[in-house]
Amino acid sequence: MSCWALIPIKTLSLGKGRLAGALSPAERQRLIRKMLDRVLAALTASRLVEGIAIVTPECRALAGKATLLPDRGAGLNGSIADAAQSLAAFGATELLVLHGDLPLVNRVEIDRIITLGRSTGLALAPDRRRQGTNAIYLQPDSGFEFRFGTHSFASHQAEAARCGLRPTVVDLPGLAFDVDEAPDLDLLGDLLVDLREGAKMSPQVSTQMRTQDFPINSRSVPIWQPVQPEYSLMHARD
Ligand SMILES: Nc1nc2c(ncn2[C@@H]2O[C@H](COP(=O)(O)OP(=O)(O)OP(=O)(O)O)[C@@H](O)[C@H]2O)c(=O)[nH]1
Ligand SMILES: O=C(O)[C@H](O)COP(=O)(O)O
Incomplete structure (x- = not known):
């Protein structure tokens, strides 16, 4: 088994347009x-990821970060x-295809989706609204075709059925939390302070981030409802 992570990143100046x-x-x-x-730190800490690749038109700007x-x-x-x-080849x-906008993802979740994916040949991690798809574990010879875009979680489930696969659906807080729209920034709380220019993280958040191991026990993570408006960073750390 040789599992590579693959992250798509578009032209940086065009990214996060909705923000x-x-x-x-x-x-x-x-x-x-x-x-x-x-995301790269979580993948690097994973025990199951053998290599990390980024597909991007920004090969110069992202040089040194991954293959x-x-x-x-x-x-x-x-792409x-x-x-x-x-x-x-x-x-x-x-392959673990995942988005680069998952600031809370950690090694435990990465290893969990790979392990679960291995049990059925396909794992899908939806966003917390269960509309988009934040990560997919697949085996490249399965014939599964990517359907990222609007309502891609449903599209990927349909694609799985077309391929005769029964995907494991993985609901884990860090994999589910992508940052697309302004309200998502509010949910970042203290972490946003670090993400914005010229500011520092609070020591508490900083320590937790450095460990890369949020106290998330994969056996006890909540199974999320389709919409979680009450989602918060604290919830993610429970
Ligand atoms: N390599 C590559 N990555 C892409 C492409 N389109 C989107 N992406 C990446 O795929 C992820 C989801 O894409 P989008 O939702 O379109 O872009 P976004 O930057 O997250 O947000 P918006 O600009 O607000 O839509 C982001 O990490 C993008 O950088 C593409 O054509 N090529
Ligand atoms: O299929 C999807 O979920 C989208 O292409 C991912 O992009 P977004 O979460 O940045 O909208």
Whole structure:
């Protein structure tokens, strides 16, 4: 078994456009980089991830962060599919495709989705509204095609059925918490202080982040309801 993680990142200046009303262009780019660094740290700490790749048109700006695969302009799904093919040719027998905007994800969750994915051949981690898909574990020879975009969680479930796969649905707080819109920033609480330019994290948050091991016991994590408006950082740390 050789599991590679794959993260798609689009042109940085175009990223997080939905946050344009809340953050300046410089803040948005800093946010993207900071969140990506957190995802990379979790993947690096994983015991099951063998390699980490980023498919992106920003090979120069992201140099040194991971194995960089050039985005040839095929769009989100096309770029991921191209990169998945390259990684399979390179020897990857398993892939964990995940987004770079999951600032609370940690090693325990990464290892958990891989382990669960291995049991059925496919695992889907929806966002906390169960509309989008934040991470997919798959085996590249399964024929599964990526359907990221609007309501992709439903689309990926349909795609799984087409391939004769019964996916494990993984509801874990860090995997479910992506940052797309201004209210998501409010939920970041103290962490946002670090993500915004020129500020420091509070020592409490900083310590927790450094450990990369939030006290989340995968056996006791809550099974989330379709919508969790009361979601909070504190909830994620329970
Ligand atoms: N390599 C690559 N990554 C992409 C592409 N489109 C989107 N992404 C990445 O996929 C993830 C989800 O994409 P989006 O929701 O379109 O972008 P976003 O930056 O998260 O947010 P918005 O700009 O507000 O839509 C982000 O991490 C993007 O950087 C693409 O064409 N190529
Ligand atoms: O399929 C999805 O969930 C989206 O393409 C992911 O992007 P978003 O969570 O940044 O909207």
